[in-house]
Amino acid sequence: MHQKEDFRSTPTQDFLEFFAEETHLEPKPLTRAPIRGWIQFAFWGLRIYIVAMLVIVAVGFLHGNH
Numbered sequence: 001m002h003q004k005e006d007f008r009s010t011p012t013q014d015f016l017e018f019f020a021e022e023t024h025l026e027p028k029p030l031t032r033a034p035i036r037g038w039i040q041f042a043f044w045g046l047r048i049y050i051v052a053m054l055v056i057v058a059v060g061f062l063h064g065n066h
Helices: 013-022 037-064
Strands: none
Touching: none
């Protein structure tokens, strides 16, 4: 069995080299992925489902308020 590394100790040379290489890089901008085919159909189905559920809840709430 190997000993646990003490992560609070001073950083290793490998880590310092990695850190020096990576810290100057800018993050890449995030873009939306194109949605096509059945996934687009599924999202429209979810939107319709949500609207239908909101209508059902509203009708139930209004009828229960009497």
